[in-house]
Amino acid sequence: MMTRENVKSIKKFRGKARCRAIAGLLAVAVLWAGVDSWAWGPRAQNAVVATAFNLLIKTAGGELGRFRQDVLNGCSVSLSEVERLYPQYGTDPVNAIMTEMALLSSARRGKFNAYFAYRLGLLGKMVAIYAAPMRDAPVTYRNLYYSDADKAIDTIRFEPRPRRPVDGNYFPRLAAEVATNNELILSEYRSGIGFGGAASQTFSQSASLTVAAILDVWTQMLAGNAIQGSVSDAQLRDYVLEGCAYYLANRSMAEFEAALKNFSAIVAMTPDLRIRLGDMLYDRGQQERAIREYEQALAEAPDRRDIAQRVSRYYLDRGKEQLARNALEDALKSLEQAVNADALNEEAVALRVDTEQKIAERDARQQAFQAALKRGAELRNLAEQEIETKRIAEGISLLAQAEAAFSEVTDEFPMEAQQRDRSIKEIRSRIAQLKNYLLSSVSSYSGSDWKRDLRAAVATANPRVYEPAIRQLAGEKYADLTRVLSSEFKNTVDDLER
């Protein structure tokens, strides 16, 4: 971050003609403008905190080991985040560290949790900043040093130190011890030696001192020797809220709920706290969970109309959104909850009445649609009965009526609409099938009147059969008579004498 001190240092440096590589320094300054300007570099901070944590685990047991990442998360927060929590840190870092120690000491109830580990990392960072060499050096050299230290962090050799109690003299002594080589290092930087001289030689010592300081603070805090009375409920509530925010940001809701349960042991969940927690949840998209908190708060403080209004507003908004989706039952339920939360919410009351009416109308329509579907199905059954008796046209007519009945159903109700679509599709297919059958069946009647044709051929025959019969009979009689006459008058013919 480009601070006022940085600018001043750069101006001063310009004033001195002997400054070398102005452009390079500017580049370095710019390079480090975004990082903590008066502490170890990020790698160095990470290294010292991680080293301290490893040493802590060795002494405090493996329980904390599960939260290594949370510690590193806490270590890696920006300086602004530290200053958000402890605005006085820039001016009175010791106080801030002590406050944090007291807070963590108070907040530690039972098992470790992720947020506690996070704040442990934050505390480590605060100590590491405080225990960094060159903290009060001009910003340019200080940043150059921290940059070089970050690069050389892999080369340090840790030098164990005995634990020292963190008492009232601890931090001044620590500051003095840290600043022992500052002048030399600064002079070497000014002379152009840079990190290659005393800085390099004292780097392991400085880093080890920082690790030891962190470890001293943590050990003291975990041992519970910090002054607890200095931590207010407000701080604890803030701690809880910050912890909740941390869980919501980094962990699952289940872990959040478990952590919240633990947090309730740290500080009483007052209505206000629940409201704040509800707001946080609401802002993070956990509206229903937030409402639970609001409702709980309202239950604990029924006179808090603001809570009631908040809950009512929530349910009203939800009801409107559900109304927009035409989820009338859900909307009604939400609106009822809105009214229940705040009976004076006129908009919710009006919307509830309106929704109830809409539901009644919709139910009436649905019943009408279901009746239409039922009527269509009955007509279809009747049609099939007609078709079975070869009354195809009547069947088709009934199917058309059934289709009309099904068509009364709109798209409003998905199930009914789906049933309508399926039924209409089947009916149209059936009608087409029947029409085809009707048209193709006509050929079966071809030649059907052959009997009529044959009988017609008989009817057109000549009925005057009696005429040839008469001739035949008369002919026979004629022949008979001629035979009689021939016989009778044979002699008359044959006898030549007569």
Place this chain on the structure above:
Amino acid sequence: MRVVRPPSDASLTRCPACGASVDRGDIICTSCGANLLKMAGKGANIQAATAEVRAGRNWTRLLIWLMAGIVVLAGVAGAGGAVFWLTRDPVAQARAAAQRGELLTAINQLEAYLGRKPADGSAMVLLGKLYARAEQFDKACDTLLKALEQPNPDASWKMAAVVIATRLTGPDAMARQLKIIDRICRSGDVDERLWRLLALGYTVTDDRKALTDVLGRGRSEGKLDNETLALGLAAEGDLPAAEKQLRDLAVLSPDNGDYPAMVGLLLDAQGQSDAAIEFLEKALRNKTSLARWVGLRLGMLYLSRGEDQQALNALNQAKIAAPDDPEVLYYQAIALRLVGLREEALAQFERIAGMNTDLSGEAAAKMAALYLETGDVDKAASAARQAVERGVNTPELQVVQGRVQQALGNLSEAESAFRKAIQLNPDYPVAHLELGLLLVGRQAVAEGVQSLDRYLELVGDNRADTRAAEIEVLVSQLKQSVLSS
């Protein structure tokens, strides 16, 4: 010319003219043509000369005497011959010749005689009889008719003429017979049976005018029996009167089959089918000689009433009476089809189609329809062509041809055939039916329904043997379902 003579003197053995040898009794010399009879005198001389040559000159006197004697004898013989010639009976001679078996001689003699005496009725009658004996019946009849034109003809001549007339043959024999009989009947009082014969004859030949005349005269004079009268009346067209006469006869002769046959046929012709069937059935039971007509008509009556099995039974009897009659076969085939014997009907129609008869074309058309029923489209097409070749051009055949084309997939040709059938007979329901069905099948539903409506209109309430009820439903369904959409 050689004429047989009784043996005479054997002295004349050479021709007096040429000296050639001649036989005894020869009249003409076959060598020179001389008349030996004329030269008999000379012959005597020749013989005498020959005798003189042989016996010498002493015999001359004897010969003269002999010659004189011969001349005398010849004169006597000539006189006797002249007397005989002048006093002989040629009719009797002819009769004798005929009795000897010399029919030709007898006929020649009589013809020659009648040439001289054309009014000799007896000779004419004899000549007629001789003609008849020689089986020249036409001449016989003509001759007898001429004889009857002579004054006072003998009654027996008429009957002889009738009997001979009945022996006439040839295509117009009956007409010639009737002409003769008619003339005889009109010649005066005759045997009543001749009137009957005449009436029957005219009935057979269907000569209405002559029949009416005969019936009038015969009835007024009471010369006709009821049977002949009934037949004549029926032939005249007076069916009720004929029927009444025949009913009476049937009552009098309950075992007779012909009377109920005729009554049945006459009732049928008058449209009284129920009574007709009763009489026709009785006729068949009584073994009528008219079984062909009775069976045929009874079968038709049964067919028109839808009693197909009875129809087939009746037609079977008709077929027994007339096994090859195309008409009987045709209607029997129809009956066979109607009782469900399709193969038998097909075989029968095929037989008729192969005959040379008026019904062969119709039979081929029926075959085509039957083949369509069996799905044998090629044979159906062939039979339909055969029907056309036989000159059939009926709406029925056009419909069959249309159905054949339809079965072959030639729908335009089919439609054209159906429309032609309608042109031939706009009131033929089946043509409208088939056209309607075809059009509906081709998706021309509106036009098709129109044709089907016309079919239903033509069928009306007479829906036997049709599927009109189903088609009515179909039309209704098409109107409701297809046309409405």
